[in-house]
Amino acid sequence: MFIRCAYFTGKPVAGKEAALKKSLQATLAAYMKFEKIRSVQLLIAKEHEEGAPNHYATLQLCFDSEADLQAALATPFRQEMRAHFVDNVFPLFEGVVKHINCDVHELVETR
Numbered sequence: 001m002f003i004r005c006a007y008f009t010g011k012p013v014a015g016k017e018a019a020l021k022k023s024l025q026a027t028l029a030a031y032m033k034f035e036k037i038r039s040v041q042l043l044i045a046k047e048h049e050e051g052a053p054n055h056y057a058t059l060q061l062c063f064d065s066e067a068d069l070q071a072a073l074a075t076p077f078r079q080e081m082r083a084h085f086v087d088n089v090f091p092l093f094e095g096v097v098k099h100i101n102c103d104v105h106e107l108v109e110t111r
């Protein structure tokens with residue numbers, strides 16, 4: 001599995017936290033339009049240990065393979081999503097958003 005993480009490092013614009021959360025949550029259904037996407041998760045930080053980066057949120061896009069992820073990134077839909085963020089999300093956020101693509105190894109135990 002491959003996951004693309006978008007790390008929102010910073011904070012909501014003063015008085016805009018609820019609007020930012022709502023805007024980010026609205027992107028979840030939109031991202032599911034990517035071909036071959038398995039899931040999308042939005043993680044909103046609730047507390048940070050001392051010295052941790054000031055990540056407000058993490059958006060995770062999950063794909064079965066690196067090829068599926070790269071194919072999704074090469075689509076016109078990705079450009080539509082970027083425009084959506086520029087118009088609807090970034091005006092509500094003070095900080096930077098950086099991406100990391102991860103090769104995921106998972107062990108799930110069922111009891």
